[in-house]
Amino acid sequence: MALTLVTGGTGHLGGDIVDRLVRAGHRVRVFARSPGARPDVEWASGDLATGAGLRAALHDVDTVINAATYSPIARRGGIRPIDFFRSPSAVDVEGTERLLAVSGEAQVRHFLHVSIVGLDEATLPYARVKLAGEWLVRASDLSWSVVRAMPFYYLLDRLLSGLSWLPVWPMPTARFNPVDTTDVANHVVACAFDGQRGVRAEIGGPEALDLVALARQYQDARRLHRKILPIDLSEAKARGMGFVVSQGVRGRLTWADWLRRNDPGTRSAA
Template identity: 85%
Template sequence: MALTLVTGGTGHLGRDIVDRLVRAGSRVRVLARTPGVRSNVEWAAGDLAAGAGLQDALHDVDTVIHAATFSPIARRGGIRPIDFFRSPSAVDVEGTERLLACAEKAGVRHFLHVSIVGLDEATLPYARVKLAGERLVRASALSWSIVRAMPFYYLLDRLLAGLSWLPVWPVPTTRFDPVDTSDVADHVVTCAFDGQRGVRTEIGGPEALDLVAFARQYQDARRLHRRILPIDLSETKARGMGFVASQGVRGHLTWTDWLRRNSPEA
């Protein structure tokens, strides 16, 4: 049975990808700095940033799904001034470069890289780091695919939760369509095994709304009452910050339904 290696397999998206592969009867190996307790997958101890354990992790691997990333904003659930000036590249650039080199040596047949919609016009340091990693994949001699996804609901939830202490929320009016990791995982797994290669159709959520609407739905779901101050952004600034609407396939789970499923009382 062909073996699939998943990087980032302990993260939000990675867990959903692994779940789908296991349900489909695939043989799955997860690269992690600390192996987990899940018994229906193989664990490979390794570190993309340090380059440790990659050759062993890729032994006998047919397909790599590279979902690992390091976003300080996602990790802490909020934006700080430093995020407008720099973002670590050890995982997304140097780590991707190491993984590609080792995958080529190991004879991997398909390397699927998970990326982000709108990188070409985005100016935030994390987006530039992600684009640099994506360009390494495009230049690789491996047979590769790239799937770009919109930002995830769980991140939007964290960012809005970080505003809860404010009496007034400054919120851009720009439109975008965040998506649930479960829908992205379905699309990624399909793209990994349908035989097609190259830049694949990007995926976003089922609704393209302005951020003010998403914030109001969040307040309704969390029973918050805060004044929202709409902030107009030019299209150029909005795209620079990654606020775009995807032009590919759409997920199924709406923001309202996600909030209901992930209610603190649920």
């Protein structure tokens, strides 16, 4: 049976991709710094940032799904001034370059790279790093695909939860359509095995809303009462910050439904 390697397979999206692959009967190997506990996949220890373990991980691999990334904002759940000046590239650029090179040596048949919608006009350093990694894939001699996705609901939840201590929430009125990782995983896995290649349909959530509306839904779901201060942005500035509405495929799960499914009070009561 053909073997699929998933990088970033212990993250939110990567874990959902692995789940989808396993349910569909694929043989899966996960590349991670530390092996996980699940017994229904193979584990390969290593690090994209250094290249450690890559050759062993790619042995006998037919398809690579590269869902690995390193976003300081996502990891800490908030933005700091440094994020407007620089972002680490060891995973998303140098790591992608290493992965492509070793995949070529291993004669991988399909390299699918997960990227972000709206990178071409985005100006934040993390977006520029992601775009540089994506262009390495596009320039590769491998048989490749690129799937761009909108920001994920869990990240929006994390960012908004970090504002809960503030009495007033300044919120841009820019519209975008964040998406659930399970919807993205379904699309990514479909693209990995449908025989098509190149830049694939991007995926976003089913609703395009501004951050004011998204924040209000969040406050309602989390039983918070905070004043929301709308902030108007020019279209150019909004696009530079990544606030775009995706074209292509739309996920099914709405932000309101995601919030209900991921209510901390409900989970703790269960």
